[in-house]
């Protein structure tokens with residue numbers, strides 16, 4: 574472990590919600606904080622993921638990069654700064670790509686609202702974006718923490734594709750990537766494709782074929798990491814401005830999800846963050862994964878051998894297919910309950 578890694582004890586008992594199993598914090602890397610880079614397209618569930626990251630002391634969050642996705646880059650960057658300020662964080666934020674590598678840009682205002690935060694308006698932040706680009710800053714952090722940096726990416730993978738194209742040494746500098754994206758069984762933007770991968774399939778394919786071990790927190794699992802309307806009220810009743818914001822910004826997505834017959838709102842990006850912190854409440858398996866970039870109807874599908882013959886060479890990725898929803902909810906409420914204490 575690098576000398577620069579800070580040894581930190583992880584607090585166990587603050588906040589009104591206690592996680593049921595003691596192993597949650599024990600599993601967080603034996604009391605060491607893990608160097609982490611977060612790439613996001615903030616977005617309502619990205620916003621909740623940012624709030625959780627700030628409370629996860631098992632992580633040493635080195636930097637955050639923004640990318641166009643749920644809304645345009647200007648908004649995802651602005652939203653990221655707003656949410657960080659709300660969290661009380663001053664982690665540096667780097668502007669990334671404003672469009673996908675090859676395909677036409679798509680956004681999802683029907684899910685995230687016109688402003689990307691469910692049309693909740695946060696105060697204008699005093700924080701500002703760094704001058705360096707997302708891909709240069711990510712590469713520098715990977716150099717600084719050679720072989721130890723974990724990338725968590727919860728938006729379209731354009732920044733990562735660009736970083737990998739520019740820096741050929743990046744795959745051996747990163748420990749692994751945990752992404753919210755894809756799905757072994759199906760999609761949410763097309764029948765085949767999940768939003769983050771569909772928004773930039775070529776970039777996602779670059780990551781999956783780069784040699785970096787990728788954990789795919791896709792729709793198979795994240796659709797189960799959901800909160801009902803009553804549970805959102807429970808979240809808001811924690812009473813802090815952060816918890817009330819979380820409840821309020823998810824209302825638009827809740828309405829959208831219900832219009833599709835879903836029982837609640839799926840917290841895709843928070844689920845990926847909690848997986849990276851401790852995988853013990855999740856079910857995942859090794860697999861080969863690649864992205865379809867040619868198919869007329871299958872464009873953006875993450876193709877995996879997990880449910881077939883498991884015979885592809887190079888089965889160095891992981892596909893997460895399930896989560897214990899009650900424990901997911903308990904952890905989310907526990908971490909959000911730490912605000913205002």
Ligand code: BDR
Nearest residue numbers: 616618727753768769841
């Ligand atoms: C993913 O796409 C975005 O809408 C969310 O922020 C999440 O990262 C879900 O498909």
Ligand code: CA
Nearest residue numbers: 616619727728
């Ligand atoms: Ca996202």
